[in-house]
Amino acid sequence: MLSNNSIISAIGNTPLVELKKVVPANAARIVAKLEWANPTGSMKDRTAKTVIENAEKKGWIKPGDTVVEYTAGTTGISLALVCAALGYKFHAVFSDAFSNEKRVTMKAFGARVTDVISDNKKITEKLIKEMIETSRKLSEQENHWWADQLNNVDAEEGYYPLGDEIWKQTEGKTDAFVHAVSTTHSLHGVTKALQKHNKNIAVYAVEPEESAVLSGRPTGSHKIEGIGIGFIPPMWQPNLVNEIITVSTEEAMTMARRLAKEEGIFAGTSTGANVVAAIRVAEKLGAGKTVATIIVDSGMRYLSTALYNSL
Numbered sequence: 001m002l003s004n005n006s007i008i009s010a011i012g013n014t015p016l017v018e019l020k021k022v023v024p025a026n027a028a029r030i031v032a033k034l035e036w037a038n039p040t041g042s043m044k045d046r047t048a049k050t051v052i053e054n055a056e057k058k059g060w061i062k063p064g065d066t067v068v069e070y071t072a073g074t075t076g077i078s079l080a081l082v083c084a085a086l087g088y089k090f091h092a093v094f095s096d097a098f099s100n101e102k103r104v105t106m107k108a109f110g111a112r113v114t115d116v117i118s119d120n121k122k123i124t125e126k127l128i129k130e131m132i133e134t135s136r137k138l139s140e141q142e143n144h145w146w147a148d149q150l151n152n153v154d155a156e157e158g159y160y161p162l163g164d165e166i167w168k169q170t171e172g173k174t175d176a177f178v179h180a181v182s183t184t185h186s187l188h189g190v191t192k193a194l195q196k197h198n199k200n201i202a203v204y205a206v207e208p209e210e211s212a213v214l215s216g217r218p219t220g221s222h223k224i225e226g227i228g229i230g231f232i233p234p235m236w237q238p239n240l241v242n243e244i245i246t247v248s249t250e251e252a253m254t255m256a257r258r259l260a261k262e263e264g265i266f267a268g269t270s271t272g273a274n275v276v277a278a279i280r281v282a283e284k285l286g287a288g289k290t291v292a293t294i295i296v297d298s299g300m301r302y303l304s305t306a307l308y309n310s311l
Contacts, residue, residue, distance in 0.1 A: 015034045016169040026286065030279065050154055067090050077102060089110070116130045123225070124221045150233055157189065177201060182226055204277060204278075213231055251276050252270070
C-alpha cells in the first residue's frame with residue numbers, strides 16, 4: 001500500500017492558470033493545468049501511479065519484479081519514478097527520436113533503457129510499432145510485466161481526477177476541453193470526468209498536421225514528441241470528441257517558445273500544439289466562454305532538441 005507521505009502522494013492537485021498574452025482579443029478565456037507541477041514534471045505521473053497500483057491489486061506484479069514499457073520518454077520517466085518508490089525495476093524501450101534528457105532522467109530513477117533506432121529522428125508509425133514489439137518480447141522474461149499503455153484499460157482512470165480538478169478550479173465554468181492525442185487515455189479520462197459534471201462540454205482532439213490519421217489522412221512523420229503515434233490508437237473513442245484539430249510541428253514549436261517568452265510558461269512541443277488548438281477554439285466560441293487545456297510537461301526535457309537548442 002502507498003504511504004500517505006511518500007512521493008506518490010504528491011501526484012495531482014496541480015495549479016490552473018489563465019493564459020493572458022497569447023490569447024487574441026474577443027476570444028474565450030483559456031485556462032491551463034500546470035501538469036509540470038507533478039513530481040517528474042509531467043501529467044503522466046497520474047497514469048503511472050494508477051497503472052502500477054492496479055497491477056499490484058490484481059496480483060500482476062510483486063516487489064522486485066520488472067515493469068517493461070515502450071515510451072517516448074514521458075510515461076517512461078513517470079513509471080520509473082513510481083517503480084523506484086514502490087520497489088520495482090523498470091525497463092524502458094525508447095528511441096533516439098526523443099530527447100536525450102528523457103533518457104538520462106529515466107536512468108537517474110534506476111531504469112534500464114533499450115533503444116530502437118529511428119529514421120533520422122523522425123517519429124513514425126514504423127518506429128512506434130518496432131518499440132511496441134521490442135517491449136513485448138522483453139516482457140516475456142520471468143518476473144517481467146508489460147504495462148502496454150496503448151491497450152491498458154487502467155491507464156485512463158489515472159486522469160479522472162484531472163478532469164474533476166479542472167471542473168472545481170474553474171468553478172464549473174468549463175465550456176470546452178482541448179488536448180492532444182497519444183494513447184488517448186488523458187483525453188478520454190479528462191473528458192469523462194468533465195462530462196459527468198456537464199455533458200454539454202465540447203471536446204477537441206489535437207493531432208500533428210503531418211500525420212493526421214485520426215482525421216483520415218495518411219500516416220507521416222513529425223517532431224511533436226509524445227503525440228501522434230502514426231496509427232489509430234486501439235482505445236480511441238471518436239464518439240467522445242466533437243472535432244479533431246491538426247497542428248503542425250512548426251506551429252507547435254513556435255507556440256511553445258511564445259509561452260515561455262510571453263506567459264512565463266516553460267513547456268514542451270505537445271503543449272504548444274494544445275495551446276494553438278485551444279486558441280482556435282477560443283476564437284470560435286468568443287468572449288464569455290472558457291476553454292481548458294493542459295500544460296503537459298516541462299520544457300526542461302527539451303533543452304537539447306530543436307525546440308530550444310537554437311535560441
